[in-house]
Amino acid sequence: MDTSGWIGVASIVMAGLTIAIGSIGPALGEARAASQALAAIAQQPDEASTITRTLFVSLAMIESTAIYCFVVSMILLFANPFWNAVTP
Amino acid sequence: MISISPDEWVIWSWHGYDLTATVVFTWVVMAVLVLAARLLAGRLTDDETPSRWQNVVEVLVVTVRDQIREASGQEPGRYVPFIGTLFLFIATCNLLAVVPGFEPPTGSLSTTTALALCVLAAVPLYGITQRGLWAYLKGYLTPTPFMLPFNVLGEFTRTIALAIRLYGNVMSGTVIVAILLTLTPFVFPLVMQLLGLLTGMIQAYIFAVLATVYIASASRSAEQTRARPAPSEAAENP
Numbered sequence: 001m002d003t004s005g006w007i008g009v010a011s012i013v014m015a016g017l018t019i020a021i022g023s024i025g026p027a028l029g030e031a032r033a034a035s036q037a038l039a040a041i042a043q044q045p046d047e048a049s050t051i052t053r054t055l056f057v058s059l060a061m062i063e064s065t066a067i068y069c070f071v072v073s074m075i076l077l078f079a080n081p082f083w084n085a086v087t088p
Numbered sequence: 089m090i091s092i093s094p095d096e097w098v099i100w101s102w103h104g105y106d107l108t109a110t111v112v113f114t115w116v117v118m119a120v121l122v123l124a125a126r127l128l129a130g131r132l133t134d135d136e137t138p139s140r141w142q143n144v145v146e147v148l149v150v151t152v153r154d155q156i157r158e159a160s161g162q163e164p165g166r167y168v169p170f171i172g173t174l175f176l177f178i179a180t181c182n183l184l185a186v187v188p189g190f191e192p193p194t195g196s197l198s199t200t201t202a203l204a205l206c207v208l209a210a211v212p213l214y215g216i217t218q219r220g221l222w223a224y225l226k227g228y229l230t231p232t233p234f235m236l237p238f239n240v241l242g243e244f245t246r247t248i249a250l251a252i253r254l255y256g257n258v259m260s261g262t263v264i265v266a267i268l269l270t271l272t273p274f275v276f277p278l279v280m281q282l283l284g285l286l287t288g289m290i291q292a293y294i295f296a297v298l299a300t301v302y303i304a305s306a307s308r309s310a311e312q313t314r315a316r317p318a319p320s321e322a323a324e325n326p
Contacts, residue, residue, distance in 0.1 A: 057297055057298075063253075067252065068252060
C-alpha cells in the first residue's frame with residue numbers, strides 16, 4: 001500500500017478510536033456529578049438553584065475533554081493536513 | 089466537502105486579503121446587538137412604570153449583575169460591561185445559528201481564540217488596577233513559591249481550554265446538522281438544531297461564568313472576606 005493509503009487507514013481508524021475512547025471518561029464523570037447533585041438537592045431543597053448552577057458549570061468543564069477528542073476526530077476526517085499533502 | 093469552519097468560506101478577496109465569512113457574520117451580530125440596544129434602551133426613564141422594552145433591558149442587566157455577584161463574591165459594578173458583553177455576544181451568535189444561511193462566528197477557532205485572549209488580558213488588568221502590581225504578582229506565589237510555574241502554565245491552559253470548549257461545542261452543532269441533512273433530511277436535523285440552541289446558551293453562560301471566576305480570583309485581596317450579601321439585601325440594591 002502506498003503512502004496515501006497508509007495515511008487514509010491511520011486517519012480513519014484513529015478518528016473512530018479517538019471519539020470512542022474519549023467519550024467514556026467524561027460520560028462516567030458527568031454521571032457521578034449529576035448523581036451527587038441530585039443527592040445534594042434531596043438533602044437541601046432550598047439551595048436547588050445554587051446546586052443546579054454549579055452542576056451545569058461542572059458538567060461543561062467535564063465535557064471539555066470529550067470536546068477536545070471530538071475536535072481531533074473532526075480534524076482527522078475533514079481538515080487532515082497529511083491527507084491534503086499526499087493527494088493531488 | 090463539509091467545511092468545519094466559516095474561516096474557509098471566502099466572501100470577497102482583494103489584493104490577496106480574504107474577507108472570510110467569520111468576519112462578515114461577526115459584523116451581522118454586531119449590527120443586531122447595536123440595533124437592539126438602540127431600540128430597547130433608547131429612552132430610559134426613572135418612572136414608576138417603565139416601558140416594556142426597558143423592563144427587558146432591566147431584567148437582562150439585573151440577572152447579569154446577580155450572576156456575577158454570586159460567581160465572584162464581589163460587587164459586580166466594574167465587571168458588568170466586560171462579562172455582559174461576552175455573554176450577549178456569544179449568546180447572540182449561537183442563537184442566530186438557527187437562521188438559515190447564518191454560520192455562527194463562534195464556530196471558528198479565530199473568534200473563540202480572540203475572546204479567550206480578551207479574558208487572558210482582562211485578568212491582569214483587573215487584578216493590577218484593584219490590588220496593585222506587587223499584590224497581583226504575589227498571587228502567583230500562593231500558596232507556595234513552588235507553585236509558580238504551575239500557576240503561570242495554568243493561565244495559558246485555561247485560556248486555551250476556554251477557546252476550544254466554545255469552538256468545539258458550536259462547531260460540533262453545525263457539523264452534526266450538516267451531516268444529518270445529507271442522511272435523513274426531515275426531522276433529525278431539527279432535533280439536533282434544538283440541542284445546538286441549548287448547548288449554545290449553556291456555553292455562553294459557561295464562558296461568562298468562567299471569565300468571572302478567573303478575573304475575580306485574581307482581584308480578590310487576601311483580607312477580603314467571602315461574605316455574600318443576604319438575598320434580601322441583594323434584591324434591594326442590585
